[in-house]
Amino acid sequence: MSDSISGSAGFGKGVIMEFVTNTVLRSQLGGYLSRVKFGGKRFLIYRHGREIAGLVSVRDLERIEEFDRKSVRQKELEYLMRADAWERAKKGEPGMVIR
Numbered sequence: 001m002s003d004s005i006s007g008s009a010g011f012g013k014g015v016i017m018e019f020v021t022n023t024v025l026r027s028q029l030g031g032y033l034s035r036v037k038f039g040g041k042r043f044l045i046y047r048h049g050r051e052i053a054g055l056v057s058v059r060d061l062e063r064i065e066e067f068d069r070k071s072v073r074q075k076e077l078e079y080l081m082r083a084d085a086w087e088r089a090k091k092g093e094p095g096m097v098i099r
Helices: 022-027 029-039 058-091
Strands: 005-007 017-021 043-047 050-055
Touching: 017 022, 022 029, 022 043, 029 043, 029 050
Parallel strands: 017 043
Antiparallel strands: 005 017, 043 050
8 A cells, every 4th residue: 555645635623634546546445445444544536646536434424424414404494594584574574684
């Protein structure tokens, strides 16, 4: 696994992302999967010098999906609040200020 480069990719406090090329990953997939599953490692995969994907544990993936669900729910709530405020404003009722 000599072609991987350790370094911080700025993904949160204390999170270390390691970098690996797709060629190295393909040739040593089992080792990388073990490092993810048992070592809690995260890898950013590169092809031709560009980021193409990430390799994370199932636990990390579940966290990402939960974050996405919460983000969508938050946006839906904000939309509903704005729509309600708009309807109140059209009727001349007091309510939130629409920006």
